[in-house]
Amino acid sequence: MSDNSKQKDNIYASPQAEISRFSFDNTVVEVFEDMIERSVPGYNKIIQMTEIIAQSLEPNLDDANDTKIGYYDLGCSLGASLLAIKRGLVKTSQADPNIIQQAEITGVDNSAAMIKRCQHIVDQDHTPIPVTIRCESIEETPIDNAMLVTLNFTLQFIPLENRLALLSKIHSGMNNQGALILSEKVCFDSAVEQEIMERLHYDFKSANGYSEMEISQKRSALENVLVAETIDAHKTRLSQAGFSNAEVWFQCFNFVSLIAYK
Numbered sequence: 319m320s321d322n323s324k325q326k327d328n329i330y331a332s333p334q335a336e337i338s339r340f341s342f343d344n345t346v347v348e349v350f351e352d353m354i355e356r357s358v359p360g361y362n363k364i365i366q367m368t369e370i371i372a373q374s375l376e377p378n379l380d381d382a383n384d385t386k387i388g389y390y391d392l393g394c395s396l397g398a399s400l401l402a403i404k405r406g407l408v409k410t411s412q413a414d415p416n417i418i419q420q421a422e423i424t425g426v427d428n429s430a431a432m433i434k435r436c437q438h439i440v441d442q443d444h445t446p447i448p449v450t451i452r453c454e455s456i457e458e459t460p461i462d463n464a465m466l467v468t469l470n471f472t473l474q475f476i477p478l479e480n481r482l483a484l485l486s487k488i489h490s491g492m493n494n495q496g497a498l499i500l501s502e503k504v505c506f507d508s509a510v511e512q513e514i515m516e517r518l519h520y521d522f523k524s525a526n527g528y529s530e531m532e533i534s535q536k537r538s539a540l541e542n543v544l545v546a547e548t549i550d551a552h553k554t555r556l557s558q559a560g561f562s563n564a565e566v567w568f569q570c571f572n573f574v575s576l577i578a579y580k
């Protein structure tokens with residue numbers, strides 16, 4: 319979708335008597351692309367690099383082998399990450415066309431409104447890797463022979479007590495060369511670092527046209543809905559889930575992306 323066709327996020331632009339808990343409903347879906355780009359520093363870079371990471375992985379492709387290789391985008395929203403994976407795989411197919419027969423991309427989201435729009439966007443892309451979009455909780459999704467799983471800004475919405483089980487399931491469903499991209503808003507143990515990063519994030523949103531009231535009302539809506547953790551907490555959990563390496567490959571203020579290998 320071109321910049322001109324993005325609908326502007328004005329959801330919190332007027333004062334609200336009572337602020338409801340944030341949810342990925344129709345109102346959010348309509349402005350989602352604008353919202354995420356103006357709210358998440360580095361979002362476009364993470365999507366761009368997902369394409370490179372997808373290309374960097376080397377699945378076992380073989381003329382005689384029709385085993386399916388899974389690529390999963392969990393919490394796919396409008397499919398930005400899965401389309402980046404697809405672009406990467408289409409480039410890979412120029413060197414090895416077997417990827418077209420073997421790769422299967424699955425996008426999962428539990429917001430029916432998101433999934434409806436996501437399916438429409440995915441249908442506009444006619445490159446030859448099959449994509450299935452599922453409306454369900456990512457906690458229910460079976461992961462099978464996965465080469466790459468993206469969990470971009472979604473684990474933060476999963477109840478804390480369920481996060482390890484989800485990551486363990488992803489790890490178990492990966493093949494030996496598999497990788498996970500985990501992108502999250504994070505917090506910091508140091509009060510000073512927390513204050514600096516929050517301030518810079520505030521300045522980023524302000525520079526992108528959000529007013530003080532919009533920023534503050536959105537923050538209230540997300541309270542206890544988006545639960546951020548420290549980078550160390552994520553690394554520890556990834557290790558508990560069985561991942562052998564988990565490294566930060568991108569950080570901008572209080573937003574990070576980690577890559578973890580099986």
Ligand SMILES: C[S@@+](CC[C@H](N)C(=O)[O-])C[C@H]1O[C@@H](n2cnc3c(N)ncnc32)[C@H](O)[C@@H]1O
Pocket residue numbers: 342354392393394395396397398399426427428429432454455456457469470471472475476
């Ligand atoms: C911030 S958005 C993710 C952005 C997306 N990954 C991207 O890169 O554009 C979070 C998404 O996770 C979805 N979500 C939250 N909890 C979920 C769950 N338990 N199962 C499936 N999807 C979930 C929301 O509906 C929302 O679309």
